[in-house]
Structure formats: structure tokens, C-alpha cells
Amino acid sequence: MSASAAIAACFARAIDAADGRSQPYRYWLLRDILPRPDCDALAALPIESPKIADTLGRRETNNATRVYCGQENQARFPVCAALATALQDGPAVDAIERATGADLSGTSLRIEYCQDRDGFWLEPHTDIGAKRLTLLVYLSDDPGSEDWGTDLMDEWWFPAGRAPYARNRGLMFVPGATTYHGFRRRPIKGIRRSIIVNYVGPEWRARHELAFPDRPLRARGRAAA
Numbered sequence: 001m002s003a004s005a006a007i008a009a010c011f012a013r014a015i016d017a018a019d020g021r022s023q024p025y026r027y028w029l030l031r032d033i034l035p036r037p038d039c040d041a042l043a044a045l046p047i048e049s050p051k052i053a054d055t056l057g058r059r060e061t062n063n064a065t066r067v068y069c070g071q072e073n074q075a076r077f078p079v080c081a082a083l084a085t086a087l088q089d090g091p092a093v094d095a096i097e098r099a100t101g102a103d104l105s106g107t108s109l110r111i112e113y114c115q116d117r118d119g120f121w122l123e124p125h126t127d128i129g130a131k132r133l134t135l136l137v138y139l140s141d142d143p144g145s146e147d148w149g150t151d152l153m154d155e156w157w158f159p160a161g162r163a164p165y166a167r168n169r170g171l172m173f174v175p176g177a178t179t180y181h182g183f184r185r186r187p188i189k190g191i192r193r194s195i196i197v198n199y200v201g202p203e204w205r206a207r208h209e210l211a212f213p214d215r216p217l218r219a220r221g222r223a224a225a
Helices: 003-016 036-043 059-065 071-076 078-088 091-100
Strands: 019-021 027-031 108-116 122-125 131-138 151-153 159-162 169-173 181-183 192-200
Touching: 003 027, 003 036, 003 078, 003 091, 036 078, 036 192, 071 078, 078 091, 078 108, 091 131, 091 169
Parallel strands: none
Antiparallel strands: 019 027, 027 169, 108 192, 122 181, 131 169, 131 192, 151 159, 151 181
């Protein structure tokens, strides 16, 4: 089995076994998302963590230092290429659609590699707009990292829970009007590594961020099947 096929199969199993929740909105908690060697390889990528100023609660504040599994990093790192291929089509995408009901045909894959340092925080936001699905995979196992999970909020921004943070666990949801989440400021002693997987609509302008800029996902089981 190829590396990408192994990742896709593991992803699909994790999604099929996900713990679905309905409050404060519909989301899924995942574990054992990636084959352990691939998860470890992603956590150990030789990409320097940028030293950034205050995010002002938004990742886009520091757009110039953000890292993606785009064409360049797929060429540099085999694990990035295998991950992108695994999530572009096939069983992983089928499992996402089956679990969430989302129609990802015609979307493009975007994978961001995040390395957050002490001082990082994110204001409550929903991911609505061009993002059709959001899936976070946590990669760090530093002491204290169990407190680094994504914060979930209700529509009035009141805290409503926190996703468990541990290496190879994660969070998935379909963005909507009330899918508020963020990261309340708290100590990060080490580097909070994660990947953020999005499937975005054709209106997404930053094509360099996409895994396959000219290859939107095909329809599965629909007109193009």
C-alpha cells in the first residue's frame, strides 16, 4: 500500500469512528487520524517556527509567514505530498461527506501547517464563506499541551467546551453561521503544532495556498461519477 493510500484509509477509519456532538453546534472529535509514522513526520518537519508579533486574534495578521502543503512543500517533503494526495479524493473524502453530509465536489484542498508560540490567540470566528469544511489535526506532545485544544463557543461567544488536544487527535465541523471557535490566550510552553485542512470553494483567491490549484475535487456518486 502506498503512503497516500495508507493515510487515506487511516483518515477514513478515524472519521467513521468519530465522536459526533451537537452542542453548541454540530462537530466531531477524532483520534488516531494519521498513521503514527506520518503523524510523527509532520510534527518533525524541519520548518522553522516563525517568531511573530501579536496575531491580533487572527491568523491572517501574519499571512507572510504562514506555511501550506502547496506544490513547493510537497516537492520538499514526501509526507506533505502523501497527505495531500490522500485528502484530494477517494476514501478520506468519501468518509467526510458521509459523516457530515457536506458536498465537497468542485472544492479545492487547502492544508495549512501551523506552529503557534506563546502569545498566540484567536478571537471567536466561524470560518463561514469559501470554507466548506474545517478539520484540525493536532501534532504536538509537549508537556502541558493537553490544554492547547481549540475553544468552542456558542452564538453569544460564551465558552461551550474545548477540543481535547493530543498528538493525532482532532476536530472537524462544517462551517456555518454559529460555528464559533478560537483559542483563548494561555501559556504555550513549546510549539503548538497542528494542520488545518479546509476544502474551499472556487472563489478562493490565494491559489498558492492550495494543494492542487488546478484540480478541484470531482463529484463522487453524482453526475461526474
